[in-house]
Amino acid sequence: MSAAGTATLLVALSGAVVSCDTEPSQGADKQSPAAATHSQGRPKLQVKYAMNTYYLPRAAGSEATEYKLHLATSKPSPGSAPRTIKNVKVTFDLAAVKNKATLYWINNHYGCKRSADSLTCTPGDIKEGAGAEFTPFAIRPEPHAGKGPAGPLKITVTGANASTAHHTTQLVIGAPVLTARQPAKLTEVKPGSELPLTPAFGNNGDTDINDDLTVVLKADQATLRKRYRNCRYDKAAAPTKAVCTFSGPLPAGAAYETDGPLTAVTDKTARRGSISYSVYRAHDTQDAELLPDSAPRGTGAPLALRPVDGSGSGSGSRSGSAFTDSGHWKAEMAKGELEFATTEIRDRHATGFTVKGKVGQVVDVDVLGSDAPYQGATRLTLPEGMSLEGPRDGDPSEFLFCTYAEGDDGPVECPEPKMTSPTLRVRVDKRVEGAQGSISVASDPSDPDQDNNTAPINVEYLD
Numbered sequence: 001m002s003a004a005g006t007a008t009l010l011v012a013l014s015g016a017v018v019s020c021d022t023e024p025s026q027g028a029d030k031q032s033p034a035a036a037t038h039s040q041g042r043p044k045l046q047v048k049y050a051m052n053t054y055y056l057p058r059a060a061g062s063e064a065t066e067y068k069l070h071l072a073t074s075k076p077s078p079g080s081a082p083r084t085i086k087n088v089k090v091t092f093d094l095a096a097v098k099n100k101a102t103l104y105w106i107n108n109h110y111g112c113k114r115s116a117d118s119l120t121c122t123p124g125d126i127k128e129g130a131g132a133e134f135t136p137f138a139i140r141p142e143p144h145a146g147k148g149p150a151g152p153l154k155i156t157v158t159g160a161n162a163s164t165a166h167h168t169t170q171l172v173i174g175a176p177v178l179t180a181r182q183p184a185k186l187t188e189v190k191p192g193s194e195l196p197l198t199p200a201f202g203n204n205g206d207t208d209i210n211d212d213l214t215v216v217l218k219a220d221q222a223t224l225r226k227r228y229r230n231c232r233y234d235k236a237a238a239p240t241k242a243v244c245t246f247s248g249p250l251p252a253g254a255a256y257e258t259d260g261p262l263t264a265v266t267d268k269t270a271r272r273g274s275i276s277y278s279v280y281r282a283h284d285t286q287d288a289e290l291l292p293d294s295a296p297r298g299t300g301a302p303l304a305l306r307p308v309d310g311s312g313s314g315s316g317s318r319s320g321s322a323f324t325d326s327g328h329w330k331a332e333m334a335k336g337e338l339e340f341a342t343t344e345i346r347d348r349h350a351t352g353f354t355v356k357g358k359v360g361q362v363v364d365v366d367v368l369g370s371d372a373p374y375q376g377a378t379r380l381t382l383p384e385g386m387s388l389e390g391p392r393d394g395d396p397s398e399f400l401f402c403t404y405a406e407g408d409d410g411p412v413e414c415p416e417p418k419m420t421s422p423t424l425r426v427r428v429d430k431r432v433e434g435a436q437g438s439i440s441v442a443s444d445p446s447d448p449d450q451d452n453n454t455a456p457i458n459v460e461y462l463d
Contacts, residue, residue, distance in 0.1 A: 043085050043128050044074035045157045047167040052283045054153060055175035055331045056101055056141040058206065066105075066138040067169075071123065071157060072131040082128035086160040090136070092119040096151025096171050097139065105138040112136050126159070147174040147206060176252065177205035179310060179323035180279055180334035189342045192268045195222065197338050199262065201279040202255025202310030202323050205331065209250040212282035215258075216289045217242040221273025222264040230302040231262075232295040243291045245282060246305055255310020255323060258303050271344045276337040284332060346446045350378070350439045352455030355386065357428045358463040362389050365424040367402065367414055367439060379405065379440050380412040380424065383459050385432035388412055389425040401425060428461070435459050 048070045056065050069090065076082040095117045097103070103119070106112045111122035123132045150171040157165040181200035189195065199215055217224065223238040230246070233239035242262065250256070264275045278289065310323045326334050357363040367378060380402065382388065391401050400422035405413035414422040437457035443450060 043083055043159070043162045045085065045088070045126075045159055045162050045165040046072040046074075047155060047157055047165050048072040048131070049287070050155070050167045051169055053172060053211075053281070054139075054169045055172050055207065056139055056150075057175040057331070058141055058145075058147065058173060059175075065140070066135050068133070068135050069155075070131060070133045071126065071165075073126055073128050073162075076128045082130075083161075085126045085128070085162045088123050088126050088132070088157065088159045088162075090121045090123065091156045091158075092121075092136065093117065093152075093154040093156075094119055096153055099142070100145045100150045100173060101139045101141045101171070103137050104140045107134060107136050110134050110136065141173045145173045148172065172207060174207035175205050175331045176203045176207050176209045176250070177325050177330040178202075178209075178279060178332070178334035179204050179255070179325050180277070180336035181257070181310075181323050182336055183338040186338065186340040187345075189266055189340045191266055191270050191342045191344055193266055194225075195264045195266060195275060195338065195340060196261030197264065197275050197277070198257050198260075199277045199279070199336060200255065200257035200308055200310070200323070201250075201334055201336075202308075203250045203252050204310070204323070204325065205252055208252050209248060209281055211250075211284075212248045213246045213250060214280045214282045214285040214289075215244045215246065215277055216280070216285075217244070217262050217275070217277045219264045219273070219275050221270040222266045222275060225263040225265065226296065226298050227263070227300045228260075228298040228303040229300060231298050232291045232293075233298070234291060234295065236296045239296075241291070243289065243295075244303055246303075248282070255308050256305040257308045259306045260303055262303075266340065266342060269344070270342050271347075272339070272341040274337050274339045276335060278333050278335045280333045286333075347449050347452070348441050348443055348447055349449070349452035350441045350455040352439060352457060354458040354460050355383065355426060355428070356460040356462060359428050359431055359461065361462075362425060362427045365426065366421060367424045377416050377442060378402075378414040378422075379442075380414065380457065381437045382412060382426060383432070383435035383437040383457055385428065385430045385435050385459070386426045386437075387429055389427050391425070399423060428459075431461055432459075 050069060054067060071088065073085060098117060103114065106114060106119070107121070113120055119137060121136045123134060126132055150173050153169045153171050155167045155169070179202045183197065186195070199217070203209055219240045223240055224233065224242055226233050226239055228244065231242045231244040234241040266273065280286065280289070353365065353367060355363055355365055367380065388402065388404060390403065391399065398420055400415050400417070400420055402412050402414040402422055402424045405411050414424065438454055439457055440454040443453050447453070
């Protein structure tokens with residue numbers, strides 16, 4: 001699939017759930033329901049995860065933009081068998097497209113057919129509690145089409161025995177390109193210390209975002225300080241996620257940063273982690289990223305924005321200062337990430353594990369812990385009653401396997417992980433009560449704790 005097509009797939013997964021016979025709310029803080037309610041009377045159809053704004057990039061070489069649709073239904077009443085919604089039909093009013101854009105592709109597999117200013121798709125019957133997801137068409141703007149709003153794309157969903165659902169998406173010729181500043185990776189961070197992160201984002205496209213902005217912050221191996229009044233947090237104490245809203249617009253060519261840092265505190269046992277943030281148009285933020293209105297808010301002054309130089313944007317740069325786009329979802333979101341490694345990284349340690357199997361069985365075991373990519377080569381002493389097995393015909397060539405380091409009765413060595421982690425493949429030859437082996441990682445003089453470099457390998461017999 002094209003990058004532009006993939007871009008639209010994300011935005012199609014990022015709108016409000018539209019209830020039957022209603023239009024989507026345009027309030028930035030309005031939350032969509034987590035699931036359809038139980039049906040009462042006739043089954044209900046829903047247009048779910050539909051975009052509220054449909055941008056059509058004008059840049060030379062841009063791919064036709066695909067539109068993705070997800071139909072959902074109400075759930076069956078408790079104790080009742082799901083009913084079937086018959087003859088589901090989706091109709092798109094394309095009057096806004098006329099003389100401004102072209103239907104570049106139509107999905108015939110779902111019975112999509114155009115007639116004048118209308119496109120109708122027939123996905124068939126849908127059972128209650130299920131749904132249908134498909135891409136009905138792709139649109140490309142006409143070369144002469146002027147940049148700006150092109151009108152509404154109205155969607156009507158009907159079923160022979162269900163209530164009708166509606167959704168309206170606003171068509172726009174041209175597209176924003178969201179970018180985010182990429183923080184430089186930090187090393188030698190002290191566990192338990194504070195890390196300030198100042199999100200910054202811009203619009204490198206040809207079209208303004210006339211919308212508020214949502215910034216979603218997530219902490220891995222760290223917790224967030226609950227501070228700002230315009231941010232909601234996932235927990236009252238030691239939150240790991242924050243959702244902050246900012247007033248728009250975000251004009252084409254503009255860039256902003258927050259006027260204060262969002263601060264994280266690294267876990268006391270952290271070896272490495274990250275503080276990431278994603279910026280979305282508020283009306284098209286992914287539902288999974290949002291927090292409910294009841295989520296705790298900060299009690300301090302609201303976090304505001306100040307203008308910055310957002311030049312130097314481009315895909316793929318991790319220089320620590322460039323503003324980059326997402327690569328695929330350029331009009332929908334951008335992401336920045338502060339990766340960190342703490343001083344604990346020097347403390348290499350082995351993670352013990354248990355081999356589970358029946359006598360005579362060959363078992364594959366993942367021998368590496370959570371720090372596998374940085375663990376280096378690992379040596380094992382197999383428990384008594386087990387023998388090492390090698391790769392088999394048909395195993396992918398990129399798979400790594402543990403092998404004997406010194407003949408067939410010496411220690412077993414597992415190579416350093418590359419694209420994949422190594423696999424220990426052993427045969428349980430016989431039952432030996434209390435059998436135990438060991439796993440060890442190499443170390444060096446800078447390792448502050450040599451005692452945790454070896455851990456036990458236990459055995460659990462399943463027969």
